[in-house]
Amino acid sequence: MHSQAPRQQASAKFATAAEALHTVFGYDSFRGEQAQIIDQLIGGGDAVVLMPTGGGKSLCYQIPSLVREGTGIVVSPLIALMQDQVDALTAVGVRAAFLNSSQDAATRNQVERDYVAGALDLLYVAPERLSSESTKQFLARGTIALFAIDEAHCVSQWGHDFRPDYLALSELADRWPDVPRIALTATATDATHKEITSRLQLEKAKHFVASFDRPNIQYRIVNKAEPRKQLLSFIKTEHPDDAGIVYALSRKSVEATAEFLQASGLNALPYHAGLDANVRARNQARFLREDGVIIVATIAFGMGIDKPDVRFVAHIDLPKSVEGYYQETGRAGRDGLPSAAWLTYGLQDVVQQRRMIDESPGDLAHRRKLSAHLDAMLALCETVDCRRVNLLRYFGQSSAPCGNCDTCLTPPEAWDGTVPAQKLLSTIVRLHRERNQRFGAGHLVDILRGKTTPRVTQHGHDQLATWSIGADLSDHQWRGVVRQLLAQGLIVTQGEYGTLALTDAAAEVLAGRRSVDLRHEPERPERAERPARRTGAAKKAGAADLSPAQGELFEALRAWRSAEAREQGVPAYIVFGDATLVAVAAAKPASLADLDGISGIGAKKLDSYGEKLLAVVADAS
Structure with a gap:
């Protein structure tokens, strides 16, 4: 993990949220309720935000941290991803840093000095660190703009991602009553929503609940026959060169599946809690930084992953709950481009899950709750109606049939x-x-x-x-x-x-x-109707509307981006996302002024990469 460059110089805050959005992130307008959420925090109010993955939750606390006096403190549950989160912000000119156990003493001391000096816009910390008295005393020495509690569903004791240290975050309200707080999650039933509100003392907060619909994701569930062969057929037919995540229930299954995919010519890597920490870190880094890598994992992998170009999430075992399934499938298509959520399940999955519930620790009420989660998951699998309608209903939201899931595309008899x-x-x-x-x-x-x-x-x-x-x-x-x-x-x-x-x-x-x-049960598991197979990386990246010449330019831009990312040691998406490169290829800019209007190119990126982008465009002309 490369070290953070010390950032000691304080800089003026932005006058408005709109100015920060355009100058730093290169966008001209907010999406959904982002503007209202940001105004709530800038005005000093608390917020509870339920918004799907890819919906733009991060901007809801990043921009207020750039406008309000002081440093935004972000509670992030996975220290392994803090470096990438900070790298992405640094790349757009935000003064960001993190504090965690991966740093040496000198680096931590420099970060602490920068914070106290007011030279940081955002500081990421883990809930375990924030629960210590010494950390709270340290934070009291600086000016706090806000507290952002990311992955707030981790506070739910009956949830699928419970983290005990999140319970201690309720003390923030008592210790810093005048500092606004925002709790964010990409998944929550009404019960979990209420638990977040209660446990984090956010009863007076304003609540923002966006639609959980992810229209770019195609949900498909097939009967399990030979799951690894079915998975291989799915990947090779539809996503042969794409990045993806495959979830399995056990460590043994993870390793066997990864080996099977490797032997079949795919770039697949295992990830589970039983692997050596260095192996896990290396595999995660390759997934984030290289193109076309497939991670085969238990649910230990994925929370906080910001990789925008994951084109598919597959499950070869039945998830334990609809919340878990939604959270995991939501890691596909964060960039809004077409993606797939593919699941195969069978009778043995149900038997295994029931046995695990019967043997689980906890009282009868706990086991009943687990059974209810499983029942809801089975209902989703066996519905003859639209999968999306069923999924959104679970979160208390209504929807019309989507026309883009397997039961809509090929209605079951x-x-x-x-x-x-x-x-x-x-x-x-x-x-x-x-x-x-x-x-x-x-x-x-x-x-x-x-x-x-x-x-x-x-x-x-x-x-x-x-x-x-x-x-x-x-x-x-x-x-x-x-x-x-x-x-x-x-x-x-x-x-x-x-x-x-x-x-x-x-x-x-x-x-x-x-x-x-x-x-109706077909004698052989049938493949759901699928989109026509795409050809070429340009179409794969959602650039199907580009002309042949523009497609060639897009390929050249991707190659340049990969080289630039390798040189910096960061994931390619931190340089630019596919959507921005598609826009550049379509516009064929000839000047820095032409680049300034393209979504995703803010002031820092224009300064860092503008001339290089123009050179690639010129060379391809």
Whole structure:
């Protein structure tokens, strides 16, 4: 990790938020509620902000820190990413620094001197450091413009990313009552929203809840058959040269999947908490700094990742909650360009998740909450309606069908599964009531299909009244029935072996008072309709509307950017994002004045890169 250059000179603050936006970041207008949020903080008020990944949360505290007197203190949960966050700000002329355990004493001392001298606009600290009394005493020696609590959902004790040190952040309100605070998160149900508000003492804050819709992400869920082969087909067919993230549930699966993708010719790297810290850091750095790298990870990876050109996020195991799924898929397409969220799941995922819940520490209320999370995730997987509508409904927001998810592009066929459901439920009842036995899905399917297996013969299950009454459906179709009945809450799995039992709701089906609609199960997992395969990096980067000559210029700009980033030791997106390079290629600027109007080119970047950009344009003409 390269060292920070000391920044000791104080500079004048900006008079207005609009001036800071244009001069520093190169944008002419705010998006959504950014302007209102920024005005709230500049005026000294508190704010709670729920905004999707890629929605522009960072500007909501960065710009007030450039306008208000003092230094903005940003609570960031991952020290491994602070360097990149600071590099990105330094690249646009913001006086930013961080304090964490990765620095030597001399560097920390210089940062502390700069802060006390008022020579920093933004200072990033981890919640663990901020919870110490010595850090609070140090901060009291300087002037604080605001506190920004990023990834605020980490304060939720029942959330998927709980961090105990976030609980101590409530003391900020008591210690600095006149300093405005902003809590930000990219995901929160109504319950988590209330928990953030309460635990951080933000009851008097103004709340801003943006739409959680990410229209550029195409959500797709497929039935699991051979997940690694399915994943490989998805990547090679649609994203052969793209950066992406693949999530798996276990460390073993992460390493096996990364090895499989590597052996198949893809640039894939593993990431999980069990790897050596240096290996994790190296793999993360390669993902951030190189093009086309795929990270295969547990959920230990991803929070705070700002890489804008992640074109896909794939899950080869069922996520534990819709919140976790949304947070993870949100790491795709931060630049607003078309991206994919791909998930494969099957019956065994449900059995495994239920077993993990049964074995989890905590009281009954905790396990019920985990079960509710899983039920919501299953409902998303098995819906016959628009995925996006279902996803947004979970966060309390309404939406019309999107036309850009698998269920919209290829509507699933529904069929009346009441009779098959009754056959399965009746078999479970007869085994339990007549013989006090419980079995898993595989054995129940064998009974229904009339398969003579050693276990069937051993228990005499070929004598049951339901023996072979389901021979009209295949194994694959019956497993789909089981999976969907689990999703509809008519059956549950129990114990280490995932045996099946009825819920109270099953009685209505057995009595004929409730019908059961099911998704049609194809014999072979079908690929959802996909966009036409793109050719060339220009189209891959969202530059499909460029002419051939402009596309060649875009390629030349990307090559220049890569070389510039390597020389500086920073990710390519810190130099310029793809969207800015597309705009340059389309405009073919001939002067610095022409560059000044292009989105994403502020004063510092114009000064640093303007002549170099013009040279690339001239050479390509």
